[in-house]
Amino acid sequence: MNYDVKVHVTLKEGVLDPQGSAVKTSLHHLGFAGVEDVRIGKVMNLRIEGTKDSVDGQVKEMCDKLLANPVIEDYTYEIEEVVST
Amino acid sequence: MKFAVIVFPGSNCDIDMFHAIKDELGEDVSYVWHDETSLEGFDAILLPGGFSYGDYLRSGAIARFSPIMKAVEEAAAAGKPILGVCNGFQVLLEAGLLPGAMRRNSKLTFICKQTELEVKQGDTMFTQSYEEGESITIPVAHGDGNYYCDEETLKNLQANNQIVFTYKEDINGSIANIAGITNKKGNVLGMMPHPERAVDELLGSADGLKLFQSIVKHWREQHAITS
Numbered sequence: 479m480n481y482d483v484k485v486h487v488t489l490k491e492g493v494l495d496p497q498g499s500a501v502k503t504s505l506h507h508l509g510f511a512g513v514e515d516v517r518i519g520k521v522m523n524l525r526i527e528g529t530k531d532s533v534d535g536q537v538k539e540m541c542d543k544l545l546a547n548p549v550i551e552d553y554t555y556e557i558e559e560v561v562s563t
Numbered sequence: 564m565k566f567a568v569i570v571f572p573g574s575n576c577d578i579d580m581f582h583a584i585k586d587e588l589g590e591d592v593s594y595v596w597h598d599e600t601s602l603e604g605f606d607a608i609l610l611p612g613g614f615s616y617g618d619y620l621r622s623g624a625i626a627r628f629s630p631i632m633k634a635v636e637e638a639a640a641a642g643k644p645i646l647g648v649c650n651g652f653q654v655l656l657e658a659g660l661l662p663g664a665m666r667r668n669s670k671l672t673f674i675c676k677q678t679e680l681e682v683k684q685g686d687t688m689f690t691q692s693y694e695e696g697e698s699i700t701i702p703v704a705h706g707d708g709n710y711y712c713d714e715e716t717l718k719n720l721q722a723n724n725q726i727v728f729t730y731k732e733d734i735n736g737s738i739a740n741i742a743g744i745t746n747k748k749g750n751v752l753g754m755m756p757h758p759e760r761a762v763d764e765l766l767g768s769a770d771g772l773k774l775f776q777s778i779v780k781h782w783r784e785q786h787a788i789t790s
Binding site: 489493494495496497500544545547549550 | 620621624628656657662663664666667668669670671709711712713736
């Protein structure tokens with residue numbers, strides 16, 4: 479079975495995000511005065527073959543070892559079965 | 564004494580590092596490609612600056628899994644001097660050989676200039692040729708040099724005298740103005756400023772040379788023939 483996995487990596491709360499701050503300032507310049515906070519993260523889309531349980535374990539390991547840096551980043555992920563048409 | 568300069572795809576300060584050791588320090592040095600698996604015969608390991616693997620994902624994150632890194636970890640465990648400069652520092656952080664992580668510079672600019680540093684520890688194998696508290700001038704060149712660690716880690720760094728260099732003024736947002744730290748054992752140093760670019764007055768400063776001289780001095784003391 480194939481699974482589509484969407485991994486979201488974000489900076490931990492409290493870790494300064496200079497990119498987010500710069501984008502927030504630009505949004506204010508565009509007139510979006512109500513924007514109070516911008517945090518920039520990453521989305522990674524993976525396609526993995528395996529059982530749902532094994533995919534879940536693998537993705538967790540990938541995030542812990544490479545996809546996210548646990549010192550400054552948090553991650554979440556969603557696993558969806560690929561439906562062949 | 565024999566130095567290794569590790570070369571990753573995208574390293575770009577490897578030649579400067581090689582020049583500093585061979586021509587200015589006058590010691591033996593070889594390049595070691597990241598695909599190699601052994602560092603046998605080398606007394607000190609240097610991880611140069613640059614943009615290993617294009618800084619993809621995070622600075623240093625991919626290089627950290629290069630085959631040579633296992634040998635670097637073994638050399639670190641064996642107590643050999645390991646110096647990571649700039650991207651080399653980022654690789655050491657990603658590898659977990661040093662605590663903390665790098666964020667983008669607080670003002671989002673790439674900073675390339677001479678900076679004033681304070682030598683906070685004068686008794687390490689990397690700094691024994693400096694005076695503790697001495698001000699030195701070493702250039703920086705980085706976009707991701709904003710050092711971060713949590714409060715507990717910072718307390719440990721301070722308690723164990725692991726903060727070796729600090730910026731005399733805040734240039735990039737680093738916690739406690741940290742420019743360079745060692746591991747607890749004191750044989751792994753990571754620093755954002757480039758000592759290899761400050762090894763001759765012609766380059767604007769020769770203050771970086773003492774760092775390499777310290778490594779040699781320490782090694783000679785360790786390997787002195789005692790009768």
